[in-house]
Amino acid sequence: MVSRKYVTVIGLEVHVQLKTNSKLFCPCSSDYIGAKPNSNVCPVCLGLPGTLPVLNKKAVELALKMSCAIGGNIQKESRFHRKNYFYPDLPKAYQISQYDRPISFGGKIPIRTADGKKFIGITRLHLEEDAGKLVHATSDGRLHGFSSSYVDYNRAGVPLIEIVSEPQISTPEEAKEYVLALRKLVRYLGVSDGDMESGSMRVDANISMNEEGQPLGVKVEVKNMNSLRALQRALEYEQKRQMEILSSGGVIIQETRHWDDVRGITVSSRSKEEAHDYRYFPDPDLPLLVVSEDLIEKMAKSIPELPWEKKERYLFEFSMSEEEAEILTSQRELAQYFEEVLASGAPVKPLVNWMKTEVIRSNKEGKFDFNNPEINPQALAKLVKFLDEGKISNTAAKDVWLVMLDNKVGLEEAMEKAGVTLGGLSAEKLESIVSKVLDQNQDVVKEILEGKDTKGKKIKFLMGLVMRETRGQAKPQNVEEMLRSKLHG
Numbered sequence: 001m002v003s004r005k006y007v008t009v010i011g012l013e014v015h016v017q018l019k020t021n022s023k024l025f026c027p028c029s030s031d032y033i034g035a036k037p038n039s040n041v042c043p044v045c046l047g048l049p050g051t052l053p054v055l056n057k058k059a060v061e062l063a064l065k066m067s068c069a070i071g072g073n074i075q076k077e078s079r080f081h082r083k084n085y086f087y088p089d090l091p092k093a094y095q096i097s098q099y100d101r102p103i104s105f106g107g108k109i110p111i112r113t114a115d116g117k118k119f120i121g122i123t124r125l126h127l128e129e130d131a132g133k134l135v136h137a138t139s140d141g142r143l144h145g146f147s148s149s150y151v152d153y154n155r156a157g158v159p160l161i162e163i164v165s166e167p168q169i170s171t172p173e174e175a176k177e178y179v180l181a182l183r184k185l186v187r188y189l190g191v192s193d194g195d196m197e198s199g200s201m202r203v204d205a206n207i208s209m210n211e212e213g214q215p216l217g218v219k220v221e222v223k224n225m226n227s228l229r230a231l232q233r234a235l236e237y238e239q240k241r242q243m244e245i246l247s248s249g250g251v252i253i254q255e256t257r258h259w260d261d262v263r264g265i266t267v268s269s270r271s272k273e274e275a276h277d278y279r280y281f282p283d284p285d286l287p288l289l290v291v292s293e294d295l296i297e298k299m300a301k302s303i304p305e306l307p308w309e310k311k312e313r314y315l316f317e318f319s320m321s322e323e324e325a326e327i328l329t330s331q332r333e334l335a336q337y338f339e340e341v342l343a344s345g346a347p348v349k350p351l352v353n354w355m356k357t358e359v360i361r362s363n364k365e366g367k368f369d370f371n372n373p374e375i376n377p378q379a380l381a382k383l384v385k386f387l388d389e390g391k392i393s394n395t396a397a398k399d400v401w402l403v404m405l406d407n408k409v410g411l412e413e414a415m416e417k418a419g420v421t422l423g424g425l426s427a428e429k430l431e432s433i434v435s436k437v438l439d440q441n442q443d444v445v446k447e448i449l450e451g452k453d454t455k456g457k458k459i460k461f462l463m464g465l466v467m468r469e470t471r472g473q474a475k476p477q478n479v480e481e482m483l484r485s486k487l488h489g
């Protein structure tokens with residue numbers, strides 16, 4: 001049998017919850033996480049008769065900001081439609097969304113791939129409101145076999161933007177990179193938390209496969225992926241499933257499939273025959289959304305240096321590696337701190353090393369907050385300078401850094417507390433440490449003197465102890481010399 005080569009085509013629809021205080025069409029709080037069920041609701045978002053929606057200006061601004069950042073073609077007039085369907089999480093029995101006239105068309109987002117940079121085109125970006133949440137009374141929270149369900153409307157009416165990509169994503173890995181790039185972008189812009197786990201960013205995927213050179217295959221929609229890992233796993237599973245069907249002569253059914261993270265498979269949930277007819281029509285309660293040239297310009301001006309622009313600049317300006325530039329631009333606040341330390345006189349190379357190791361580690365350990373740095377840029381700049389000039393060792397610098405963090409003290413005080421002096425250890429200090437180590441390891445000393453250290457392992461052991469005691473401030477050869485002279489002296 002001739003083995004055929006298949007191509008994967010993936011398009012993503014990403015819903016991003018906008019960072020606004022209130023909902024899209026009413027003044028209710030949009031903070032639904034942790035709130036008492038059905039406490040942030042009003043007649044508007046509950047869809048009671050006689051109420052009228054009023055559009056949230058902040059949500060429009062954030063949608064415009066995002067459109068500007070991706071280079072979308074912003075529509076001066078866009079329209080809200082009603083998307084009708086019946087489901088208990090939708091109190092009005094329709095969702096207000098944008099249909100044929102979204103707020104923007106087009107744009108693109110650069111991603112990293114194995115072959116270098118690639119642009120993923122954006123089809124459209126539109127505003128819509130979120131639905132409520134069903135809570136199923138099962139121990140494992142899964143949809144199957146539940147005995148009863150509850151509904152919480154706190155999320156109903158929360159503002160979202162939906163960003164639809166062109167089907168230009170070729171692998172599950174690229175899909176992950178695209179979502180990462182998007183997440184970084186919304187966080188840089190302050191448009192959203194972009195958190196997949198808590199649901200402020202949700203991703204649905206369309207995936208199809210076709211033989212190379214042949215027309216596009218039948219696409220399958222995959223839903224219910226609640227993390228980046230789940231997205232990648234679901235797409236890898238679906239790729240394998242479709243390839244097996246196609247290569248054995250079968251046909252792919254156009255359907256929606258749910259990712260089951262526990263079982264690691266996708267499960268069919270709706271085929272095309274039962275697909276909804278949403279009966280879209282313009283919402284008669286909402287006028288055309290008209291945005292002025294001034295507002296668009298204001299939003300465009302509010303955009304900071306974008307993550308991929310910053311990365312390019314770091315690569316060029318500081319000769320960083322791809323990896324380093326990626327790490328240092330991963331969060332806007334981290335990059336900002338880096339630039340402040342740099343401006344305070346730190347040399348670039350050692351600072352980059354320090355940032356990608358110590359600063360990142362301390363942040364992961366919860367000791368260092370990029371938003372509110374515990375250590376002022378001047379102090380770190382000085383510390384890195386000392387390190388670069390060889391005035392203190394790397395181990396000593398780490399000690400000082402940790403003392404600054406743990407005790408919330410300045411550089412000088414931290415150096416004193418850590419017993420670190422510029423220029424390393426004095427000979428007297430080293431001598432007293434060597435004596436102490438020899439005293440505490442009489443048995444090893446005895447063996448060396450009896451000539452049992454033919455491989456030199458025991459003397460290395462003592463050296464290690466001395467080095468540790470000096471926090472790396474002494475030169476190894478000085479330590480060895482002093483050890484030998486004391487042992488045999």
Ligand SMILES: [Zn+2]
Binds near residue numbers: 044
């Ligand atoms: Zn409300």
